Amino acid sequence: MNTLVTNAADFDHLGSLLDDGLLLVDGESSEILRANPAAVRFLGENLIGFQANTVLTASNITQEVRSCFNGDRPMEFVTGVSHDRFRQFRVRLKLMPEGRVAVLLMDMTLQHNLEKVRRDFVANVSHELRSPLTSLVGFIETMQASRELDNATRQRFLSIMDEEARRMSRLIDDLMSLSRVETEEHIAPTDTIYIKSVVQSVIASMSNRAAMENQAILFKDNRADADDAAVILGETDEIMEVFHNLLDNALKYSAPDTDIRVHLFSHDPDHLRFDVINKGEGIPEKHIARLTERFYRVDKGRSRKMGGTGLGLAIVKHIVNRHRGRLSIKSELKGETVFSVVLPLSAMS
Numbered sequence: 352m353n354t355l356v357t358n359a360a361d362f363d364h365l366g367s368l369l370d371d372g373l374l375l376v377d378g379e380s381s382e383i384l385r386a387n388p389a390a391v392r393f394l395g396e397n398l399i400g401f402q403a404n405t406v407l408t409a410s411n412i413t414q415e416v417r418s419c420f421n422g423d424r425p426m427e428f429v430t431g432v433s434h435d436r437f438r439q440f441r442v443r444l445k446l447m448p449e450g451r452v453a454v455l456l457m458d459m460t461l462q463h464n465l466e467k468v469r470r471d472f473v474a475n476v477s478h479e480l481r482s483p484l485t486s487l488v489g490f491i492e493t494m495q496a497s498r499e500l501d502n503a504t505r506q507r508f509l510s511i512m513d514e515e516a517r518r519m520s521r522l523i524d525d526l527m528s529l530s531r532v533e534t535e536e537h538i539a540p541t542d543t544i545y546i547k548s549v550v551q552s553v554i555a556s557m558s559n560r561a562a563m564e565n566q567a568i569l570f571k572d573n574r575a576d577a578d579d580a581a582v583i584l585g586e587t588d589e590i591m592e593v594f595h596n597l598l599d600n601a602l603k604y605s606a607p608d609t610d611i612r613v614h615l616f617s618h619d620p621d622h623l624r625f626d627v628i629n630k631g632e633g634i635p636e637k638h639i640a641r642l643t644e645r646f647y648r649v650d651k652g653r654s655r656k657m658g659g660t661g662l663g664l665a666i667v668k669h670i671v672n673r674h675r676g677r678l679s680i681k682s683e684l685k686g687e688t689v690f691s692v693v694l695p696l697s698a699m700s
Contacts (some may be wrong), residue, residue, distance in 0.1 A: 363387070372440070372456030375447065376403050378420025381413045390456060393440070394432060403454065406433055409442070416452050419444040429459070439463040475646040479522055479660070483515035518660075525662040528592065529645070532669040539675055540585045543697050547572065547581040547615060550625065553594040554613060557602070565608050568598060572615045581615070581623055582697040589670045594627070596663040597690050601629035604688070618693050622676075627690045634682035642680060643668040667692075 366373045366387025372394065375385040381403045391398065394406045404412045409430035419426050426444040439462075443455040490508045494500060500508070554568045561568050574581075583590075594613075601611045609630045618624035634642070638649045646661035671678045676694040 366390075371458065372454075374398070374403065374454040374456070376416060376452050376454055378416060378446065378450045378452045381416045384451065393438070393456060393458065407431070407440070407442070408433055412442075415444060416454075419446055419452050420450060472645060475661075476522075476526065479646065480519060483518045486515045487512055522660045522662075525660045525666065529662055529666050529669065532589065532666060532673060536669050536673045538673070540589075540673065542584065542586060543582050544585045544587050544590065545580055546583050546585065546590060546623065546694065549587055549590050550594050550613065550615075553591050553598065557595070557598050561602060561611065564602065564605075566602065566605060567610045568613065569610050570613045570615075574615060574617045583623070583674070583694050584697050585674050585694070589673070593667050593670050593692065594625070596667050597627040597692075600663060600690070601627055601688075604631045605629040606631045622693050622695050625692045625694075627692075628687055630687055633684040633686055633688055634680070635684065636682075639680050639682060643678070 362373075362375050362385050366385075366389070369387060369389055372390030372392075373387040374383055374390050376383050383398045383401050383403060383406075386394070386398045398406065402413065403416060407430045409415070409428060411428075412430065415426050415428060428442055430440050430442050432438045432440070437460065439459045441457045441459050443457070445453045445455070447453050490512050494505065494508060551570060554570055558568055598611065598613075605611060612626075612628040614626045614628065616624040616626070634649060638647075641647045642649075643664045645665045648661050668678055671692055671694070674694055676692060679691045679693075680689070681691075682688040
């Protein structure tokens, strides 16, 4: 870079070509002398004349600049921004002619956030598995230590242990599904499927469960030509999983003796829309935007009691994304909740 940047014009030309931020600072005072457009976008306007440590949060940046100035050696470290606590940069320093130091700012915010998501995900998985596992271990130890348990107590313990083991199995199955769809999300499906038939098949498979709660799952095709085959590019198993999860969610949170409705619409000439509608307590507005986050629950205790893993809607979102569709949610307190899935039609439709 020494040979490329010898004056202000060279700096401005090079800086305009970079997506990374680039500052030119005085090696002794750390005063910012020049800033490229990317640096202005990251750090704000009117940078010239301020010291680097007023806009970057690294506590030792002034010392680092001076060390680079004195030692003529590249230096690298991570810093944040004083006005934006969520942004992270990897910084490289390089001595320039006339006692100046170039400060290259590589935006690491996305990587930083992804790492945080990964840590949170591991922590959530550990917590979700620890609870049923602790319960299982506790009952096993009790049964081993108490050899004279009566049969009724033993059967009650075994029933709880079976429930907790199934809960762990559901969580592992959902984790595997989520991992698979996230990995393949960038690959658009190429198989053609008759989605109306697929959805009706899912409804039929869940109708007995609904009947046990004195409920019904009602399907209605609202298109002008209801006999027209609805063909999309998709994976049958994944589309079935989408509607299984949405109907499972609707059954869990419906008011007693109310029906779940699945309506099909022509969203526009190139897209279909399915609405899954149920009546119940509803979802407060503040929760709706986060419903598709992994392990997010509006009512944690109620969700776990009903056997939910907190991953169902996250799986739905990623499958819909893979099918180049859209998922939206509307809800009224003490009224209807509508999960809408919009999917593109195949060219052969």
